[in-house]
Amino acid sequence: MNVDPSNALMRDAEAASAEGIPPKMVARSVNVHYGATHALKDVSLDIQGYEVTALIGPSGCGKSTVLRCFNRMNEMFENTQTSGQVTIDGMDIYARDIDVVALRARVGMVFQRPNPFPKSIFDNIAYGPRIHGLAETKEDLEQIVEASLQRAGLWDEVKDRLKQSGTALSDGQQQRLCIARAIAVQPEVILMDEPCSALDPIATGKIEELIEELRTGFTIVIVTHSMQQAARVSQRTAFISRGELGEYGPTVEMFTKPRHERTKDYIMGRYG
Amino acid sequence: MTPSHLLSLGVIISACFFLFARFRIRAATLQEQAPSTSLPRFYGWYAAVLAFVPIFLGVCIWVFASTTIVEILLVNRLDSLFASLPEGGRDRFLAEMYSFLDGQPLRTPSPDIAAAANMLIGLRTPVVTTIIALSTVGALSLGFLALRFIEPRFNAHAHIDRTVVFLLLLCSILAIIATLGIILSLLFETVRCFEFVSICQLFSTDWLPRAGNQTALDGDAGKYGVLALFSGTFLISFVAISIALPIGLLVAVYLSQYASHSTRRISKPMLELLAGIPTVVYGFFAIVLVGPFLQRIGGFLGLDVAPQSAMAAGAVMAIMIIPYVSSLCDDALSAVPSALRNGSLALGSTTAETVLNVLLPAALPGISSAVLLAVSRTIGETMIVLMAAGLAANLTLNPLASVTTVTVQIVQSVTGDVEFDSVKTLSAFMLGMLLFVTTLMMNVFAFSLRRRGISHGEV
Known part of the structure; x- marks a missing residue:
């Protein structure tokens, strides 16, 4: 075993991966610069399939940046430079010949604030399938919409008013609508950027239940500022601080016996 | 003494009261051993402002009302004389007297007029002296009254604050009054115009205004059907918008969504440069370049293009409003929350x-209001159409024909040797009123659309 400290992170990443099963997405030595700011420093992380991976850490530590590396949304900002390697099923998503649009159909995203389009509930869900041509007929499309809303646990609440505007729903319903919208494209991975931070506790509870259910069909990466939420919904947790991967491992271990002093301090609420 | 002398006197009086009041409050605080509520300078301002008010009123009366006052006094004295004059004789008498006073008599003045003029001059001096005396006495008494009020417990700061609010209010009221004045003068002249032209006559296509001296020959006041003028105006607007909207919108989409920061920084000011070109230059451009160019193209295609056509004017006007349209559309697109854009991109679009699917629908109210604002600008535009569209009032939908617009006819009616009582001149006011109502309705509609768009974005 190599004891070089620079490989400690790598060891973390590998220790976290389940024996035998190759990870769904892999980040290796990822560096992100926003202009002069070095936002991510040499982050390596394995995302295991059909699990929920939580990214925790103090505000501004770069956890959302890590998340956005997986669907290349960091490129939306001016002057962003990303180096290193990120793969999905072994395929490099930063390779020259990769179609970002196709990648984002495989790796969906749910944002911090619910952002339904100012269209009907039906059209919100049908948006992705329409642009990707997932439905041949009108019936297909209706079926996709219904299945997605069912999956997001929203169907019973909205089935009678699919023509109503998506923006008229409550915040919690809007967020589940956004999850349904992401599901409708049939992605393999769903990235969630603090999906509950704008919601009340009851709506948060519903989303957490939903995440638990979705794990059976999707690989989920969730950024959260709530340690309780990370503990409740995730199987693995990565602690990120100051743009670096602090610690990564099974959630249970992380919260019971953290290996690093800083992780322990953060979890105990003494740092952050 | 002139009004400006009185004004200077007022400034001097106010300055003295400023110093008095400041000295007084300082003395009072020392004497009573109590701190004053406000800083000394506010007591100074309080007295100064109070002393200045009568002077200011006096100057206003002097400038705006003294002539009228003198005239009323004169008319009162000459009551018996005017009673003997025929209908309308009084106004003519006064007009003749004033032109005599200006040193440009219309004809050799009758002794009556010369006497009246002398009487007028004699009346002026007492009126002006009264104004000066009253305002000076007023200033002094109000100033001393202010000094009596001044004591440490008196909150001069609050009073000054109220005065400032009053001044601000006064300025906005002045602006509103100016607008109302323009509207009212348009309205009155329009009503006068309708004494000669029946409203039904407006809804015909013949526009043949005739000057007063022509009317005097055969009693024909001309024809005042505005349909052809408005059709010409809207035809040119339509041509301009059909060219400017697609280009402006696409420019806005490019600049707001695709262009890199540096491209945007260079190209946006360059585009806005177009908006700074005087319209007469555009008109020149239309007449020298675009008109002949369109004629030549038409010649190749076997079309009959008039040298001055709606197409040429519309095309050049389109260039003029492209920056306007694109900047308004850019605002509308940028007002769409970026969360919607990111949401759509994250779904793999x-x-x-x-x-196409998210930003334009969400920005539609803003874009529609941009179109309406641009249309109302093209309707009001004068110089380009004056030079490039022609004068013939044709009712046509053919953009290659020569048409005329409302604004061009207004210019035609009030330029050159015209007397201000003829129907032709009055028709300019009537057209102005119609034009004003049209653009006002469009602007109101555009702003309501825009407001709806904004409240929609907040949902």
Whole structure:
């Protein structure tokens, strides 16, 4: 075993991966610069399939940046430079010949604030399938919409008013609508950027239940500022601080016996 | 003494009271051993402002009302004389007297007029002296009254604050009054115009205004059907918008969604440069370049293009309003929350799909209001059409024909040797009123659309 400290992170990443099963997405030595700011420093992380991976850490530590590396949304900002390697099923998503649009159909995203389009509930869900041509007929499309809303646990609440505007729903319903919208494209991975931070506790509870259910069909990466939420919904947790991967491992271990002093301090609420 | 002398006197009086009041409050605080509520300078300002008010009123009366006052006094004295004059004789008498006073008599003045003029001059001095005396006495008494009020417990700061609010209010009221004045003068002249022209006559296509001296020959006041003028105006607007909207909108989409920061920084000011070109230059451009060019193209295609056509004017006007349209559309697109844009991109749609399916629908109220504002600008535009569209009032939908617009006819009616009582001149006011109502309705509609768009974005 190599004891070089620079490989400690790598060891973390590998220790976290389940024996035998190759990870769904892999980040290796990822560096992100926003202009002069070095936002991510040499982050390596394995995302295991059909699990929920939580990214925790103090505000501004770069956890959302890590998340956005997986669907290349960091490129939306001016002057962003990303180096290193990120793969999905072994395929490099930063390779020259990769179609970002196709990648984002495989790796969906749910944002911090619910952002339904100012269209009907039906059209919100049908948006992705329409642009990707997932439905041949009108019936297909209706079926996709219904299945997605069912999956997001929203169907019973909205089935009678699919023509109503998506923006008229409550915040919690809007967020589940956004999850349904992401599901409708049939992605393999769903990235969630603090999906509950704008919601009340009851709506948060519903989303957490939903995440638990979705794990059976999707690989989920969730950024959260709530340690309780990370503990409740995730199987693995990565602690990120100051743009670096602090610690990564099974959630249970992380919260019971953290290996690093800083992780322990953060979890105990003494740092952050 | 002139009004400006009185004004200077007022400034001097106010300055003295400023110093008095400041000295007084300082003395009072020392004497009573109590701190004053406000800083000394506010007591100074309080007295100064109070002393200045009568002077200011006096100057206003002097400038705006003294002539009228003198005239009323004169008319009162000459009551018996005017009673003997025929209908309208009084106004003519006064007009003759004033022109005599100006040193440009219309004809050799009768002794009556010369006497009246002398009497007028004699009346002026007492009136002006009264104004000066009253305002000076008023200033001094109000100033001393202010000094009596001044004591440490008196909150001069609050009073000054109220005065400032009053001044601000006065300025906005002045602006509103100016607008109302313009509207009212348009309205009155329009009503006068309708004494000669029946409203039904407006809804015909013949526009043949005739000057007063022509009317005097055969009693024909001309024809005042505005349909052809408005059709010409809207035809040119339509041509301009059909060219400017697609280009302006696409420019806005490019600048707001695709262009890099540096491209945007260079190209946006360059585009806005177009908006700074005087319209007469555009008109020149239309008449020298675009008109002949269109004629030549028409010649190749076997079309009959008039040298001055709606197409040429519309095309050049389109260039003029492209920056306007694109900047308003850019605002509308930028007002769409970026969360919607990111949401769409994260679902795997391209930027083009995002623009088409999410951004444009969400920005539609803003874009519609941009179109309406641009249309009302093209309707009011004068110089380009004056130079490039022609004068013939044709009712046509053919953009290659020569048409005329409302604004061009207004210019035609009030330039050159015209007397201000003829129907032709009055018709300019009537057209102005119609034009004003049209653009006002469009602007109101555009702003309501825009407001709806904004409240929609907040949902």
